[in-house]
Amino acid sequence: GAGVSQSPSNKVTEKGKDVELRCDPISGHTALYWYRQSLGQGLEFLIYFQGNSAPDKSGLPSDRFSAERTGGSVSTLTIQRTQQEDSAVYLCASSLRITSGTTDTQYFGPGTRLTVL
Amino acid sequence: KNQVEQSPQSLIILEGKNCTLQCNYTVSPFSNLRWYKQDTGRGPVSLTIMTFSENTKSNGRYTATLDADTKQSSLHITASQLSDSASYICVVSAYGNTGKLIFGQGTTLQVKP
Numbered sequence: 001g002a003g004v005s006q007s008p009s010n011k012v013t014e015k016g017k018d019v020e021l022r023c024d025p026i027s028g029h030t031a032l033y034w035y036r037q038s039l040g041q042g043l044e045f046l047i048y049f050q051g052n053s054a055p056d057k058s059g060l061p062s063d064r065f066s067a068e069r070t071g072g073s074v075s076t077l078t079i080q081r082t083q084q085e086d087s088a089v090y091l092c093a094s095s096l097r098i099t100s101g102t103t104d105t106q107y108f109g110p111g112t113r114l115t116v117l
Numbered sequence: 118k119n120q121v122e123q124s125p126q127s128l129i130i131l132e133g134k135n136c137t138l139q140c141n142y143t144v145s146p147f148s149n150l151r152w153y154k155q156d157t158g159r160g161p162v163s164l165t166i167m168t169f170s171e172n173t174k175s176n177g178r179y180t181a182t183l184d185a186d187t188k189q190s191s192l193h194i195t196a197s198q199l200s201d202s203a204s205y206i207c208v209v210s211a212y213g214n215t216g217k218l219i220f221g222q223g224t225t226l227q228v229k230p
Binding site: 004033035041042043044045048056058059091093105106107108109110111 | 151159160161162163166206217218219220221222223
């Protein structure tokens with residue numbers, strides 16, 4: 001596809017279950033980002049990838065959150081033992097290169113709405 | 118602490134009017150500043166991107182300004198349309214921390230007929 005895609009679009013899970021969220025960036029984009037947006041709140045940075053490497057994991061809210069990227073393309077954000085406070089829209093974005101020092105546009109996917117009951 | 122603050126938090130204007138949104142930041146060292154538009158239920162869309170050396174940049178009816186000395190930016194919307202109703206987010210990137218973007222809380226704009 002031409003844009004960033006994410007799946008699933010909606011996910012409802014029970015507290016304590018694990019979930020996996022997937023992001024397919026634009027082909028050729030080396031940089032990939034994950035954000036979280038709680039209801040009525042601004043975007044919260046989680047993690048970014050340069051290729052398959054994640055130099056900055058400081059945004060991950062707890063050790064229940066992890067992310068990986070393989071082949072410089074698809075990325076998966078995993079949340080273990082989900083809690084109700086994890087409920088949010090999880091947005092993925094990609095850009096040709098890392099944002100610092102460049103003016104490359106960041107393209108966002110439609111997001112995955114996660115609801116933890 | 119690197120921060121981005123936007124004002125006003127929300128704004129209501131009549132269709133056809135102009136408006137200006139403000140962004141102040143404390144991010145240092147500064148790399149670039151972006152304005153995004155986010156429609157309800159959608160991902161943000163980039164409007165403008167400015168580096169240290171740029172003072173102004175336009176994208177149609179949107180004009181962003183940057184004063185790197187005072188660490189302030191503004192987004193001016195001319196001849197507003199109903200479709201401009203959205204959240205406008207100011208985002209700053211620090212040079213050196215290559216991928217982490219610092220987001221403001223956004224200004225929610227409502228354009229009424």
